[in-house]
Structure formats: structure tokens, C-alpha cells
Amino acid sequence: MxxxxxxxxxxxxxxxxxxxxxxxxxxxxxxxxxxxxxxxxxxxxxxxxxxxxxxxxxxxxxxxxxxxxxxxVTLGPGILRNIFDGIERPLKAIAETSGAFIATGSDVAPLDEEALWDVTVQVEIGDMVKGGQVYATIPETDLIEHRCMIPPFMSGEIIEVAENGKYRIHDKIVKLRDEKGIVHELSLIQKWPIKQARPVTKRLPISVPLITGQRIFDTLFPIAKGGTAAIPGGFGTGKTMTQHQLAKWCDADIIVYVGCGERGNEMTQVLEEFSELIDPKSNRPLTDRTVLIANTSNMPVAAREASIYTGLTLAEYYRDMGYHVAIMADSTSRWAEALREISGRLEEMPAEEGFPAYLPSRISQFYERAGYMETLNHQNGSVTIIGAVSPQGSDFSEPVTQNTKRFVRCFWALDKALAYARHYFAINWNESYSEYVTDLSKWYNKNVHERFLRNRQQIMSLLAEETKLMEIVKLIGSDVLPEDQKLVIEICKVIRVGYLQQNAFHAEDTYVPLEKQLRMMDIILYLYKKSKELVATGKPISEVAAQGIFEKVTKMKYDVPNDHIEMFDDYYAMIDEAIAKVA
Known part of the structure; x- marks a missing residue:
């Protein structure tokens, strides 16, 4: 006792x-x-x-x-396809013993201790090994090979090896004798403290984009593998839906979804949707490469903080195997509110809006664990963090949003007006930004085309010009504007509706490859160029609009299949024909 x-x-x-x-x-x-x-x-x-x-x-x-x-946390095969609470207790196993609600003191093993795994040993007796080296592989799911690694800070000689075959997670696979002569028995699992970042060989420069197939992200505000992004937005602006779409389509190998203090019905929707989704890359269930951590708002407030670190540690574990992992944290504001509540009970001196003075350092420590790394076994892996922020009343000046903005390099600001106008994604292109464009320029130039970023710059300039013009239009109407400015408003409508707005339920528009994105920008800017030349001769833009060419270009995202982008060539002739009729 x-x-x-x-x-x-x-x-x-x-x-x-x-x-x-x-x-x-x-x-x-x-x-x-x-x-x-x-x-x-x-x-x-x-x-x-x-x-x-x-x-x-x-x-x-x-x-x-x-x-x-x-x-x-316990790290080993069986993490994928599983659903944990904030302290890595498996919710499915708990539901079988205590029903829909978690009983206090539930002591359930994080991973199934009776499951048999097909183990292939990768080392031999006499091998000298060190931390991070793979000693066994397991087909964890049809998509992901699990690689059991020597724990960091351990090295020595292999003195005993099990035969290939089926084993449980606690069965001994290899014996290792370290430099001091101490013998360590290694099974299929290892433990790691959640608040300690897993070691790597070195941090690599960020230079590869995380391709999402969503035009507003890939084109205007790209995020890099190993990068950080924040999605701030008020209630109902689409934070969770944005993260769902990114989780489904981004080219990360593994998705870790952390529901931190979210509403129970919202987490239920996530759990049900993810189990039904088919991975577009493999036609297998998306759960084959997904880990879900559900910490709903009725669960103990202190566990919210743990859920964030639990998700990060699982992500780093798979990164160390050489995988690219994307972690979706929804939402970091609830985590910050948990810090505020604990801080209040500890009677600490409050800072801005009652949050503890150490809020900025906690947020920075969280986002700092992202990165593109060379792992201990000299593989390349990354952890990309995409955190949702829920500012009350969509007030981006509150402390959590402002401090998050200091530590992330991608800011995807959701707009209530766009959301209520059913513009999906409701990303405000005036308030959002990405600092990764320069880092990724070489990749885009080499793997897509040099035109891609030039087109992006031109589209950003047009959208910025439209914002200024709309201020004038609100005051005195659009009739008094000169024709070239009317053209800017007309072409920006095509950009907004035909390019930035995306339909998640349309087979051709839910995911758009970069090559198609480039061709779509080419067509829009060709229409702008030809119309501008015509307006310069004194022709009104209304006559071009009457030809219906703007509507045709707006609908090209649906009319041109992703695997037939050669059909874009027809649009140049259509535009020339429409312009010729007016000229």
C-alpha cells in the first residue's frame, strides 16, 4: 500500500x-x-x-x-485501423467491456495482445546494430509495412534471433547485447514518452509539396511535406470538412487524426465516414493507413493535452520507419482551453484572456515537432501538422490564433461569408498566405512546369485587384468603371467560381491533378489576355460576356475529365472564336 x-x-x-x-x-x-x-x-x-x-x-x-x-505510449503493430482515446486506450476494446462510456480506471492494453502477426526477421546473429535499425517487418495492413526498429539510444550485437513466423506483440524476436554486456530482449513493441520528441539524424530542408488535389491549396497556398499549417475559422465555416478532404486526398502515407475536445456527434461522424471511405490510391479502406484519436468534449479536460502529444508520438514513430505522415489536430483551441482551465485550478497568474503565460511556448513546442527528417536508419520521413483553430466569433485577434500564426508558415483563413454562400472551400484568399512557395518553386518548375508559379502570381494579382475594385463598386456601382476594370471583375468571377470553388461530391472535381490545375489556369489567363486586347480596341466587355465564353470556361472543371486534359486545347479555339465575333 x-x-x-x-x-x-x-x-x-x-x-x-x-x-x-x-x-x-x-x-x-x-x-x-x-x-x-x-x-x-x-x-x-x-x-x-x-x-x-x-x-x-x-x-x-x-x-x-x-x-x-x-x-x-505503446508503439507496435496494431496502431493503424485503431481508435484510441487521448491516453491511448482502445475505444473498441473498452466498448466491449464497459459499453458506450469509458469507465474510470479502465485498464485495457493499447494493442491487441493476442493477435498473431506475420513477422519477417531482418537481422542475423552477429550483426552489429544501432538505434533506429529495422530488425523485423510485419504487413500491418494491405498498404503499410510495419518496421520494428531498435529503440533509440540502444546499440550492440545480435546474439539470438527468432525464426520467421507468427508472433504476438510481447513475444521475444531478438536478443541484443550492448557495449556494457547487458542483454536486451526485443519484442514487437516499444514504449516512448509522449512529451519527448523522437530523435532523428538531422532535419532536412523543406522542398517537396504535400499534394492535396485541392486547387486553392496546391496552387495558391501550398504546404510542404514536413510543414505546418493552421486552419482558423468560426463555427460552421468548414474546419472539420477541410481536414476530412485533406486526409482523404493528400499524398501522405499515413494519416493521424486527433479529435481534441470536439463534439461527440462530430467525432462519431468522423469515425463512421473514415470507416466507409475508400482510399483513392489503392481502392482499399482509408482506415488501412489511418489512426484516429477521439477525445470528445465530455471526456476529462486534462486528457485533451495528452491527446495532442499521443497523436504526435504515433506520427513520429511511423516517420522513423520512413513514411510521410500528416497529423490533423481538430482543434488546438480546445487544447488551449484545457491548458487555461488547469492553469486556473493551479492558481497561476493569467495572461491575455485568462490563458497561461506559457501558451505561446506550448504551441511552438507542438508545431516544432513537424519536419522533413533523415531518420536514424537514414531513411527520409516527415510529419506534417495541420491544426484547426476555433476562435470565438471568428475573431482572429484572440491569443490562440495569433500565437499559432507566429509558429506556422501556412495560414488558411476560413471566411464565414464564403461558407454561408456555399463557397467550398471557404478559404479567404485575401487573409490566407503560404510561406512555402519559394521553398517549393524548384519542385514545381521541375515536376509540373515553370508556368505554374507564374500563373499563380498572375491570378493572385487579379484577385487582389478585384478586392480593391469591389470597394469602389459597393460605393458607386460597377457601371462607372472603365471597361478594363470591368474585365478584371468578370475574370475574377471565373477564377472564384470556376477555379477556387471545388465540388467534393463531383467525381472529376473532388481531386484535381497538378497538370489539370496548370491547364485550367492557362485557359483562364488566355481568356483574360484576349479579352484585354479586345477591350483595348474600344469594345465593351459586355459583348464578350454575351457570347457565353465566360460560363463555358467556368464549367471546364466538370467538362474536362482528369485523364483527358488534351481536351483543354479545344478551349483556345472557342475563346478565339468568341473574340473574333465581337471584333
Whole structure:
């Protein structure tokens, strides 16, 4: 029986008096139900613990048990296709034992301990190995090969090897003797502390885009593999839907989706949709390369913080195997609110809007774990972080949005007016930006065409000009504008509706390859060039519009199939014909 007992309870915050048995960030078990907790403050007088489960019914005097190690996740085969809560408890397994709600103190193994995995050993007796080296491979799903790696900071000689065959996760596969002569038995799993970034050989320059097939992202505001992006937006502007579409279509190998403090019905929708979605690249279920972490708003508030780090650690584990991983965090605002609540219960001095003074450093630590890396086994892997932010009342000046903006290089601002006008994606092109364009320019020039970024620049300039002109139009109407400015408004309507707006339910428009995006921009800008030449001769733009050519170009996204982009050649003749009729 533990000598350390609970002295006080304040929501998820528990204090133990007069003890030196605990260390900072140590995992502990609290109370008779053995609730999981973490030490967050140590002083001579008291030790403070945040509990990751509901403390309802907990009483002073109940025991607190130290474990001697930090909160860690179990890493091994069986992570993919699974659904965990914020502290890596498998929700499907819990549902079988305790029903729809998680019972406090549920102690269920994170990974199925009875499942048999088909193991192929990759090392031999006498091999000298070091941290990160693959010693066994397992077909975890039809899409992903799981690579069991020597734990970081461990190296030595292989002295015993199991035969290829079927094993459970705790079965010993190899024995390793390190430099000190200590023998380590390695199974199919390893543990790793969630708040410690996994080591890599080096950080590589970011130079490869994360292709999404969504025009507004690939063209106007691209994100790189290993990059960071924020999707801020008020209620109902489409943050979750945007992340769903990116998860389905982006060219990452593995998706980690973290629902942090989201509404229960929204997470249910995510779980159901992801299980039904077919991966367009392989025609297999999308769950074959997806991990879901569901931490709904009715779950204990402290576990929201853990859910973010749990998702990151799982992402880094697969990155170390040489995969490109995209992590969707929805939403980091709920995580920040959890920090605020814990901070308030700890009676810390509040900063702006009641958030703790360390909010910026926590946000920066989270996004800093993204990156394009050379792993310990000299593979290339990346973790791309796309975090949703939920500012109250769509106020982007609030602390979470502003501090996130400081640490991400891609800002996809969702607009309430665009969302209510059914413009999907509701990304405001005036408030959004990407700092990756320069880094990715070589890749675009080499793999698509040099015209791609030139066209992008021209389209951005036209949209910026339209924004200025619309201010004038609101005051005095469009009739007084000169013809060349009327043309800008007309061509920007084609850009907005025909290019930036995308239909997620249309077979040809839900995903658009870069080659088609380039050709679409070519056509729009060719129409602008020809119309501008005509307007310069004194012809009104209304006569060109009367030919219906603007509507035809707007609809080309539906009319030209993704695998028949040669059909774009017909549009040049159509435009020339329409212009010739007016001229």
C-alpha cells in the first residue's frame, strides 16, 4: 500500500503533501480506481498531479502510487485501423467491456495482445546494430509495412534471433547485447514518452509539396511535406470538412487524426465516414493507413493535452520507419482551453484572456515537432501538422490564433461569408498566405512546369485587384468603371467560381491533378489576355460576356475529365472564336 495519499482535489488537479517520492512529469496512479495522472509540479510542501480521467467520487486519503517513468505510449503493430482515446486506450476494446462510456480506471492494453502477426526477421546473429535499425517487418495492413526498429539510444550485437513466423506483440524476436554486456530482449513493441520528441539524424530542408488535389491549396497556398499549417475559422465555416478532404486526398502515407475536445456527434461522424471511405490510391479502406484519436468534449479536460502529444508520438514513430505522415489536430483551441482551465485550478497568474503565460511556448513546442527528417536508419520521413483553430466569433485577434500564426508558415483563413454562400472551400484568399512557395518553386518548375508559379502570381494579382475594385463598386456601382476594370471583375468571377470553388461530391472535381490545375489556369489567363486586347480596341466587355465564353470556361472543371486534359486545347479555339465575333 502506498504511503502517499491525496490531500486535496480540485477538478482534475490533485495534491499530495510532504513527499519526495515523485519526480516531474512522472506517470502516477491516483486513488483506489488507479486513475492515470501526471506530476506537473513538485515542491517541498506538496506535489501537484493532473489526472487524465474523471475525479468524480475521489476522496482525500486515497493512495497515490508512483510508477518511476513518464507517461508513454505503446508503439507496435496494431496502431493503424485503431481508435484510441487521448491516453491511448482502445475505444473498441473498452466498448466491449464497459459499453458506450469509458469507465474510470479502465485498464485495457493499447494493442491487441493476442493477435498473431506475420513477422519477417531482418537481422542475423552477429550483426552489429544501432538505434533506429529495422530488425523485423510485419504487413500491418494491405498498404503499410510495419518496421520494428531498435529503440533509440540502444546499440550492440545480435546474439539470438527468432525464426520467421507468427508472433504476438510481447513475444521475444531478438536478443541484443550492448557495449556494457547487458542483454536486451526485443519484442514487437516499444514504449516512448509522449512529451519527448523522437530523435532523428538531422532535419532536412523543406522542398517537396504535400499534394492535396485541392486547387486553392496546391496552387495558391501550398504546404510542404514536413510543414505546418493552421486552419482558423468560426463555427460552421468548414474546419472539420477541410481536414476530412485533406486526409482523404493528400499524398501522405499515413494519416493521424486527433479529435481534441470536439463534439461527440462530430467525432462519431468522423469515425463512421473514415470507416466507409475508400482510399483513392489503392481502392482499399482509408482506415488501412489511418489512426484516429477521439477525445470528445465530455471526456476529462486534462486528457485533451495528452491527446495532442499521443497523436504526435504515433506520427513520429511511423516517420522513423520512413513514411510521410500528416497529423490533423481538430482543434488546438480546445487544447488551449484545457491548458487555461488547469492553469486556473493551479492558481497561476493569467495572461491575455485568462490563458497561461506559457501558451505561446506550448504551441511552438507542438508545431516544432513537424519536419522533413533523415531518420536514424537514414531513411527520409516527415510529419506534417495541420491544426484547426476555433476562435470565438471568428475573431482572429484572440491569443490562440495569433500565437499559432507566429509558429506556422501556412495560414488558411476560413471566411464565414464564403461558407454561408456555399463557397467550398471557404478559404479567404485575401487573409490566407503560404510561406512555402519559394521553398517549393524548384519542385514545381521541375515536376509540373515553370508556368505554374507564374500563373499563380498572375491570378493572385487579379484577385487582389478585384478586392480593391469591389470597394469602389459597393460605393458607386460597377457601371462607372472603365471597361478594363470591368474585365478584371468578370475574370475574377471565373477564377472564384470556376477555379477556387471545388465540388467534393463531383467525381472529376473532388481531386484535381497538378497538370489539370496548370491547364485550367492557362485557359483562364488566355481568356483574360484576349479579352484585354479586345477591350483595348474600344469594345465593351459586355459583348464578350454575351457570347457565353465566360460560363463555358467556368464549367471546364466538370467538362474536362482528369485523364483527358488534351481536351483543354479545344478551349483556345472557342475563346478565339468568341473574340473574333465581337471584333
Amino acid at each position: 502506498s504511503e502517499n495519499v491525496i490531500y486535496s482535489i480540485n477538478g482534475p488537479v490533485v495534491k499530495v503533501k510532504d513527499t519526495k517520492d515523485f519526480s516531474m512529469l512522472e506517470k502516477v496512479y491516483v486513488g483506489h480506481k488507479r486513475l492515470m495522472g501526471e506530476v506537473i509540479s513538485v515542491s517541498k510542501a506538496a506535489t501537484t498531479i493532473q489526472v487524465y480521467e474523471s475525479t468524480t467520487g475521489l476522496q482525500p486519503g486515497e493512495p497515490v502510487e508512483a510508477t518511476g517513468g513518464p507517461i508513454s
